[in-house]
Amino acid sequence: MSPPDCIRVLSPVGEVRRRVLTAPALPPDLRGKTIGFLDNTKPNFDKLVAEMAGLLRERFGVKAVVHRRKANASTPAAPEILAELAKACDLVLAGSAD
Amino acid sequence: MTLRSQVLELPDSPEAVFQAFCEREWCDGLPIIPPTPERVEAMLASVAGDAEESLGPLPPLWREATLEKLAVNSVMAGCLPEFFPVVLAAVEAMLDPAFNLYGVQATTHPVAPLLILNGPYARTIGMQSGAGCFGPGFRANATIGRALRLILMNVGGGWPGGHDMATHGSPAKYSYAIAENESASPWASHHVELGYAANQSVVTVFGGEAPHNVNDHVSTRAAGILHTASDTAATLGSNVKWYLSQSQLLIVLGPEHAATIAADGFSKDDVKVFVFEHARLPLGTLKLGGMWGIQEWPDWMLAVTDDRALLPSVASPEEILVVVAGGAGKHSAVVPNCTFSRAVHRPLTRLRA
Amino acid sequence: MPKDDRYLDPTDSVAVPRKTAHRPPSLDGKVITLLDISKPKGNHLLDRIEELLKERAKPKAILRRKKPTFARPAPDELRQQILSESDVVVEALAD
Numbered sequence: 337m338s339p340p341d342c343i344r345v346l347s348p349v350g351e352v353r354r355r356v357l358t359a360p361a362l363p364p365d366l367r368g369k370t371i372g373f374l375d376n377t378k379p380n381f382d383k384l385v386a387e388m389a390g391l392l393r394e395r396f397g398v399k400a401v402v403h404r405r406k407a408n409a410s411t412p413a414a415p416e417i418l419a420e421l422a423k424a425c426d427l428v429l430a431g432s433a434d
Numbered sequence: 435m436t437l438r439s440q441v442l443e444l445p446d447s448p449e450a451v452f453q454a455f456c457e458r459e460w461c462d463g464l465p466i467i468p469p470t471p472e473r474v475e476a477m478l479a480s481v482a483g484d485a486e487e488s489l490g491p492l493p494p495l496w497r498e499a500t501l502e503k504l505a506v507n508s509v510m511a512g513c514l515p516e517f518f519p520v521v522l523a524a525v526e527a528m529l530d531p532a533f534n535l536y537g538v539q540a541t542t543h544p545v546a547p548l549l550i551l552n553g554p555y556a557r558t559i560g561m562q563s564g565a566g567c568f569g570p571g572f573r574a575n576a577t578i579g580r581a582l583r584l585i586l587m588n589v590g591g592g593w594p595g596g597h598d599m600a601t602h603g604s605p606a607k608y609s610y611a612i613a614e615n616e617s618a619s620p621w622a623s624h625h626v627e628l629g630y631a632a633n634q635s636v637v638t639v640f641g642g643e644a645p646h647n648v649n650d651h652v653s654t655r656a657a658g659i660l661h662t663a664s665d666t667a668a669t670l671g672s673n674v675k676w677y678l679s680q681s682q683l684l685i686v687l688g689p690e691h692a693a694t695i696a697a698d699g700f701s702k703d704d705v706k707v708f709v710f711e712h713a714r715l716p717l718g719t720l721k722l723g724g725m726w727g728i729q730e731w732p733d734w735m736l737a738v739t740d741d742r743a744l745l746p747s748v749a750s751p752e753e754i755l756v757v758v759a760g761g762a763g764k765h766s767a768v769v770p771n772c773t774f775s776r777a778v779h780r781p782l783t784r785l786r787a
Numbered sequence: 788m789p790k791d792d793r794y795l796d797p798t799d800s801v802a803v804p805r806k807t808a809h810r811p812p813s814l815d816g817k818v819i820t821l822l823d824i825s826k827p828k829g830n831h832l833l834d835r836i837e838e839l840l841k842e843r844a845k846p847k848a849i850l851r852r853k854k855p856t857f858a859r860p861a862p863d864e865l866r867q868q869i870l871s872e873s874d875v876v877v878e879a880l881a882d
Contacts, residue, residue: 343446345468346439348460348506350497350589353488379728408677408730411537411774651882652827764882 363426367397372425374413375405381431388429435475435485437502444468455510459593462583462608466510477505480515481522481784489522490529493536495591499525503589504581511581516559517574519785521581523637524549527778528582537774538641539592543673544604545772547582548642548684549611550757552625553635555782556613563613565761568645579609606644612759618689619758620696627702628779635782640684640755641775643672645767650691656698659691659766660705664712667768668747675715675747676725677773678732682753684769684777685709688760706751714744811874814844820873822861823853829881836877 363369371392373385382403389401402424406413421428444454451468455461467473478485478501485502492499501522508521528535528547538545551561562572569575592598600607616623616632625636646669650662667674667683674681685705687695695705718741720726735745747770748754755777760766771777811817819840821833837849852869854861861869869876 339443341446342443343451343468343470345442345444345451345470346437346474346502346506347442348455348469348503348510348584348588349440350492350495350499350503350591352491352496353498354491354496377728408774409728411534411680762882 366392366427368399369426370400370402370424371398372402372404372421372428374417374421374428374430375403376409376431377405377407378409384431435478437471437474437485438500439474439502439506441471460588461510462580462587464580464608467512469506469509473509474502474505477508477513477515477518478502480518480786482786483522483784489525492525492529492586492590494539494597497589497591499529499585499589504585507584507588508577508581511584512573512577513581514559514573514577517578517581519782520549520551520555520559520561520578520637521585522784523780523782524578524582524639525585527637527639527780530778530780532776533639533641533778534775535590538772539586539590540597540599541772541774542599542601543772544600544602544607544643545641545775546604546606546610546644547586548606548640548769549579549582550624550638550640551611551613551635552616552623552638553630553782554633555635555785561611561613563615563759564618567612567615567759567761568767569609575611575613576609579611582611583607583609604644606642610642610644612686614757615689615759618692620692621702621756621758624755624757625779630781635785636779637782638755638777638779640682640769640777641772642684642769643772645686645769646672648691648766648768649764650766651764654694656695656700656705657708659695660700660708661712663687663766663768664709664714667709667713667770668715670715670719670722670724672770673725673773674770675720675745676729678730678735678746678749680771680776681748681773682755682771682777683709683713683748684755684757684771686760686767686769687756687758688763688766689758690762690764691766692758702756703751705756706754709754710746710748710751713747715747717741717743717745720745814840814846814875816845816847817874818848818850818872819846820850820852820869820876822869822876822878823851824857824878824880825854826857826881829879832879832881833877836879 375381385403392398404417404421444451452465455466483501486500488498488500490499491497504521504525508518556563559574561574586592594603614623626632630636646666648663648666650659653659663685674683717738821837823829823833840846840849850873
């Protein structure tokens with residue numbers, strides 16, 4: 337029983353039932369790896385990708401960069417794009433430019 | 435009834451409970467009714483289903499929308515138990531993939547789910563459809579709308595600046611719920627148009643901006659009022675028209691405007707066609723800003739080169755929803771959607787007979 | 788703090804209700820002002836009221852006055868003018 341002058345209330349916060357997915361460990365070194373960029377289609381992300389692709393190649397010895405665009409910024413990426421990136425890349429960066 | 439939620443023991447004063455919930459980021463900033471087990475059980479008793487049954491995981495944190503959690507939040511919002519079936523139908527509707535709740539919850543746009551209740555249950559629970567229906571002043575409207583917001587924050591995890599990335603948010607995010615003024619409508623009401631019987635009660639959720647006012651004090655013909663509504667709908671700064679495939683417009687006609695339009699022989703479909711034809715901006719205006727250059731348009735629109743060409747805001751007249759609501763006066767409202775969420779409807783199925 | 792279940796009325800419940808002006812028992816021989824607030828078609832309504840007043844009563848005179856805009860209260864001069872020249876005012880709130 338609760339002490340007098342106390343009120344018992346319930347937490348409104350939801351609980352997760354789904355199995356939590358853990359992302360695979362990031363590679364220790366990017367040398368020779370293929371890096372993917374998932375572009376959210378907002379302006380200037382393409383410029384960011386171009387710049388970063390250059391840096392990744394020059395400084396980290398990245399083998400290739402794959403750049404894919406979602407249909408638009410506000411809906412999830414199509415399953416085909418995700419499957420393609422998963423197959424081709426060792427590491428994918430999801431970009432949210434604005 | 436077994437409840438599974440974590441229990442807190444707090445000093446029994448309104449201030450202490452309110453303070454404790456604010457500190458935990460469990461409320462919208464307004465005072466709450468303390469969700470005691472007794473109150474939550476009374477809420478659950480108004481619907482068919484078990485406390486631990488889940489309507490599905492709610493984005494962005496994918497936490498389960500169990501009837502218990504929905505009841506806890508509805509108690510906090512100030513709902514009466516008889517409002518709870520409406521809250522459940524709205525959550526079911528928002529979980530339809532077409533509603534894209536993840537996008538609605540996480541976007542920088544000021545979108546809020548507008549709940550529209552049709553059918554006899556609106557009258558049963560006193561959901562306002564007449565004067566001042568967007569608020570304030572009506573418990574059913576205010577607390578049902580607020581329950582949805584608390585659910586989106588506490589179950590979904592859409593906390594402003596955290597997972598809810600809205601730049602400004604919106605007053606509509608506190609609460610946004612109306613009933614259609616069916617008795618003042620010259621046409622079949624929204625749910626009948628959707629194929630339901632008039633005596634069924636149906637919830638529609640629409641991911642929209644706050645209402646944009648349509649003031650037309652002078653038109654005595656349908657065309658005048660609908661020109662004013664169309665002009666209000668076609669603005670460079672609203673999301674509609676940029677992602678055309680998911681753009682929708684909701685026109686909330688005041689009863690006086692609706693009567694004038696219907697007296698001119700316009701059906702509801704005529705209203706939709708008129709607004710579809712006139713809620714347009716010239717290509718030259720669209721090029722000035724907005725989302726020019728990143729729009730998602732069909733090929734025929736992308737091929738247009740004449741700056742004077744008038745381009746539509748939605749893909750077809752069917753993407754325009756028309757309801758009648760409000761009281762006396764020469765005002766209507768346009769609610770543009772966020773363009774990544776489509777209107778979804780669900781009948782009230784969990785009413786306990 | 789001791790528990791107290793009494794609550795205070797948040798409305799202005801102690802204010803004295805406003806009194807409406809005295810109504811004359813008959814309009815015969817009175818000066819009547821018809822005040823147009825300048826919303827569209829208010830004049831249609833007042834035209835009809837003027838007709839009916841002439842038909843059904845014997846006012847001494849019917850004066851037509853108009854606010855410059857419905858969006859603000861009538862200017863003081865207009866109010867004083869109406870007060871000094873008429874016994875009864877009918878205001879049309881058309882919309």
